[in-house]
Amino acid sequence: MNLNIWQAIAIALLQGVTELFPISSLGHTVIIPGLLGWANMSTDTACGGDSCFLPFVVALHLGTSIALIAYFWRDWLQVIQTLINSVKRGGVQTGTEEWVSWLIIIGSIPAGLLGVLLEHRIKEFFASPLLAATFLIINGSLLFLGEGFRRRAEYQLQTLSPKEREAHFRPLSSLTWKEAVIIGFAQSLALIPGISRSGMTIAAGLGVRLTHTDAARFSFLLGTPIIFAAGALEIPTLFGQSTSNWILIICGVVLSGIAAFLSTKFLTKYFETGRLDPFAYYCWGFGLLSLILFLTVLQGKV
Template sequence: MNTSVLAQGVEGMSWLQVVVLSALQGLTEFLPVSSSGHLRIFSTWFFGEDAGASFTAVVQLGTELAVLVFFFKDIVRILVAWLRGVVDSARRDDPDYRLGWFVIVGSIPIAIIGFVGKDFIRDAARNLWITAIVLIVFSFVFLAAERFGRQDRPVDAKSLEGLSMKDAIIMGLAQCLALIPGVSRSGGTISAGLFLNMSREAAARFSFLLAIPAVLASGLFSLPDAFDPGAGQAATGWQLLVGTAIAFVIGYAAIAWFLKFVQNHSLGWFAGYRILLGALVMILLGTGTIPAT
């Protein structure tokens, strides 16, 4: 199946491409299926060319806005508690003050690795063979986390009281794996939380909070490159705006659905889908239907 005629090549992105990929971004960003992997696969399969890491990062700003809106009260509460604790040591026993530090410290690993390895991430790591293999391999990581994680840690699923700095660092390191298309930011961090015996819901909530600095920084850093054909397919300002809006609306709905889903359902559902998708991509690559790069 080759519908590359719908694309405009390196000269620019078609509106159809922008709408489809933005909707896909909103749907997959918060599910443990890898949004970057899906955009990499479907932009090549349906439109004949990789839209580029920069377009992906900028459209992620829409889903990032969805996180900010969905968790607005939590973010304000944490930020206020953190600022009060910084200026007044007597307030540092507040769990929200510590949670603020957990988000900050947990975001440091991906900031360092993302900056140092940005060239590899934008080029070599986007090979579709790597994406397909990673989709399958990390599905078994999800299954192992579900199998061996006891989910008996006393970490409150709403306030996240009971979370430790060790948890934040480990989940922050796991978040770095999402720099490789196919891993999944939420899947990696939630799996790490499960291995730390946190409940699935608590791990998911901290995963979303932890993603805020990383995704926001990535999108803003890549904004100039999104208009540069040399960094992938160029998009106009209106296309980026509409794409971001689409990702926001669908992303907000996906957050609400996913947080309810993980209360009573295993990540195994997503692992099965990922294995099937990875196998399909390998077949497409093996038959020459789509190129690896």
């Protein structure tokens, strides 16, 4: 595998953090190797010989998904219990925590189907640092737009504190299955490098009047099975690697998991009062800076 230990550590930490922050993990793992000149690793999709960058990055998703399962273990226990109870009773009551479990399952379907059908074609078409930087700017604009719609809805409540305003919006358990599907389709936009999965699902959640806290929670829960499946499906492509490479892979999975757990803990607390705007500004700034560098200093290397 064409990664040294320091590159592997950097990519693992980068993936673990950016997967949950609404700034596109895939976009960053395309852009940053391009900026640092890491031998065009961002466009390396093969797994023959020592070339295995993309499968390595996707395998890191296992660490991220395990961290999410560990953090939301009560929710996932509820999902399992709900499935069992629903089969026994032959139905489920909407507006309950059991209904939330079904919303997670329903909302995961669009991204799962589109990922199977289109993932490799989309990544091959868009996996260039230049395009990823462009879509990162677009991602920032979508985050800003989503937060803008929420601010307009809050206008009439402007005399209240942030927490009081949030209390006037609907809880996650009130979503319909159609709204869960819409948020699920928003999640599928993250197949394009530079577009954030969590960013699009949180923005879509705000669009159907969820609170920031519930929009973030639903985003993390909705992404867990997709992230886990993406990592698990890439494991066979890593077979045949040397022992030293497997040590890098395992260490990378552990590091990405730790980073993802800490990121989830931070963001869950942050969205109690925080907004998407700072992440939008970051995407604009980093995306624009990357575009300038790729079109000037690094021209011809991307």
